[in-house]
Amino acid sequence: MNRCCIPIYRLAAIALFTFAIVFNIVAQNNGLSTATRSFSDRFRTIQAHVDGNDQLPPIISFKSNDRIVISFDELAEEHSNLQYSLIHCNAEWKPDNLVESEFLDGFNYAEVGDFQYSRSTTVHYVNYRIILPNENMMPLVSGNYLLYVYRDDNPETKLLQVRFQVSEQAVGIYGNVETSTDIDHRARHQQLNIEVDGGDDLSLDDLSNRLIVVVQQNARNDNSTTITHPQFITGKRAHYSHLRPLIFPAGNEYRRFETVSTLYPGMNIEQIDFANGIYHMKVHTDSVRATSGYSYDITQKGRFRIREYNSADADTEADYVMTHFELKLPGGMQAPLPIYIDGDLGNRVIGPETQMRYQPSEGVYRTAILLKQGSYNYQYIMPDLMSSATAGIEGDFYQTDNEYTVSVYYRQPGKRYDRLLGTAILKSAVNNNH
Numbered sequence: 001m002n003r004c005c006i007p008i009y010r011l012a013a014i015a016l017f018t019f020a021i022v023f024n025i026v027a028q029n030n031g032l033s034t035a036t037r038s039f040s041d042r043f044r045t046i047q048a049h050v051d052g053n054d055q056l057p058p059i060i061s062f063k064s065n066d067r068i069v070i071s072f073d074e075l076a077e078e079h080s081n082l083q084y085s086l087i088h089c090n091a092e093w094k095p096d097n098l099v100e101s102e103f104l105d106g107f108n109y110a111e112v113g114d115f116q117y118s119r120s121t122t123v124h125y126v127n128y129r130i131i132l133p134n135e136n137m138m139p140l141v142s143g144n145y146l147l148y149v150y151r152d153d154n155p156e157t158k159l160l161q162v163r164f165q166v167s168e169q170a171v172g173i174y175g176n177v178e179t180s181t182d183i184d185h186r187a188r189h190q191q192l193n194i195e196v197d198g199g200d201d202l203s204l205d206d207l208s209n210r211l212i213v214v215v216q217q218n219a220r221n222d223n224s225t226t227i228t229h230p231q232f233i234t235g236k237r238a239h240y241s242h243l244r245p246l247i248f249p250a251g252n253e254y255r256r257f258e259t260v261s262t263l264y265p266g267m268n269i270e271q272i273d274f275a276n277g278i279y280h281m282k283v284h285t286d287s288v289r290a291t292s293g294y295s296y297d298i299t300q301k302g303r304f305r306i307r308e309y310n311s312a313d314a315d316t317e318a319d320y321v322m323t324h325f326e327l328k329l330p331g332g333m334q335a336p337l338p339i340y341i342d343g344d345l346g347n348r349v350i351g352p353e354t355q356m357r358y359q360p361s362e363g364v365y366r367t368a369i370l371l372k373q374g375s376y377n378y379q380y381i382m383p384d385l386m387s388s389a390t391a392g393i394e395g396d397f398y399q400t401d402n403e404y405t406v407s408v409y410y411r412q413p414g415k416r417y418d419r420l421l422g423t424a425i426l427k428s429a430v431n432n433n434h
Contacts, residue, residue, distance in 0.1 A: 034093045034146050035221050037347045038072070038160040043149075044125075044320075045306065045372045046072045046347060048162050051131065055303060057219060057405060058164035059423050062142045068164045070130040070147060071315065073118075073372065079126045081152045082112040082159070086137060089144040091212045091226070091409040091418040093163065098141075098417050105138040112149065116316050122278055123320035123370075132164070142168045142420040143409075165407065165420055172197035173406055173424035175240075179398040181247050188388075188396035190428055191247045194240040196230075196408055207238040212409040212418065217248050217402055218301040221348050222383050248404075249388030249396045250428075254299040254343065254377035257283050259321050260309045262373075282324040285364070286380070290395030299377050301403050302343040306374040318373035325367050327356055327380060327393070332363020335392065337385055339365055343378040350383055399430045 036046055048058040051067035060066035074080060088103040090096045100108040114129040130147070133139060147162045174195045181191035192215060198207050213227040225245040230238035240246060258266030262279050265272055271282040311317035329335060339356040340346075346354040346369070356365035381389040388396055404426040409418040 036163045037349045040159050042075045043160050044073050059167055062166050062168045068132045070162050073125040073127050075125050077124045079115050082149055083109050083152045084147055084149045085109045087146045089146055093144055096417050103141050105140050106136045110136040118316050121319040127315050139166045142166045167420045167423045169422050171422040173422050175426050177426055177428040186398045189247050190250045196238045198236050207233050210411050214407045216405045250398050250400045251390040252394040253297040254302055254379050258375045259373045260307045279321045281321050285326045288393050294397035294399050302377045304344050304374050304376040306372055308373045320370055320372055322368050323371045327365040334358045337382045340381055341378050342381045345376050402428045
């Protein structure tokens with residue numbers, strides 16, 4: 001519909017409706033995590049990536065032709081009437097005070113109209129897709145964005161939320177990852193050195209006091225770090241070196257498994273069964289790797305890719321499989337702290353679905369997660385472990401291939417939001433010859 005032809009009274013009603021949605025969403029998020037996640041067991045397999053490369057994080061350049069692709073499934077035989085809206089967030093991923101007309105060109109709600117039904121699967125589902133920006137929604141400013149999905153007849157209840165970023169790419173971000181750190185030498189940690197070149201647009205005061213640098217290791221939320229002041233400045237460059245928050249436990253290469261076939265066990269799959277109308281696959285029993293030394297492996301850094309070996313369109317032809325995990329600690333002992341599965345398979349959320357549960361009669365930890373067929377990365381973490389979440393089970397080895405996403409924000413005087421000036425991905429270089 002042509003916007004100029006919409007009657008005034010309808011515009012007013014639309015504005016009030018959208019405001020009510022956004023206000024309620026912000027209220028729901030007061031004090032809650034804004035991480036990508038589902039709030040309903042019916043909605044699963046959330047993916048967000050740059051159009052054309054499903055292994056890149058959901059970051060697009062401001063005022064470019066880049067597009068973000070967001071997809072998810074609803075376990076149902078019929079589609080739902082779904083809508084989505086956006087919220088602008090600050091550098092800490094908390095909703096800021098911008099009204100929608102300040103960060104968005106268009107109406108802040110739209111129908112999720114791109115959907116397809118699953119074909120020849122034991123578990124019926126509907127696959128939905130959203131592409132941003134689009135003719136209904138165009139970001140007006142850079143920064144962090146949170147997309148919410150809800151039913152059109154119940155906008156107060158969010159079904160899922162997805163993070164993505166819009167970057168100005170207005171600064172130069174340079175750096176490297178070292179294995180000789182300020183606290184150990186080629187042992188258990190990796191240390192980042194980062195330089196931000198502000199060019200002619202940022203003053204010395206801006207570089208010193210108004211930049212916010214956020215670093216994530218392999219897209220994890222549990223160990224991200226924020227730096228608000230550089231170590232020193234030379235010319236137009238802010239240097240972030242020898243800072244304790246930029247020293248990360250190195251972790252280990254992610255574990256892998258594949259459920260691409262329901263006929264034959266894939267990589268690291270021990271057993272396939274069909275029971276109660278659904279396929280079950282058991283991942284080989286895992287053990288502690290912290291004491292067994294480092295072994296190089298090519299991984300997807302915790303990501304997954306939907307695959308079905310005999311399908312033309314895995315998005316709608318891959319089945320859902322109850323995937324069983326088992327972890328045995330030395331001597332069948334019980335760990336002193338809770339253990340969780342980390343990876344995009346659980347949206348990096350520390351919660352009940354990804355928690356391993358100890359079986360005292362057998363001396364093992366187990367859990368089962370309903371996952372769509374594909375290739376998956378995962379690891380076991382203990383978030384409450386003081387030394388590092390990975391130290392107890394996976395171990396920390398300086399040789400580990402890690403990706404560090406660096407986001408540089410600018411808290412500009414007089415502005416009510418954090419501009420995202422640039423992003424970059426730094427990779428550890430130990431295994432670059434493989």
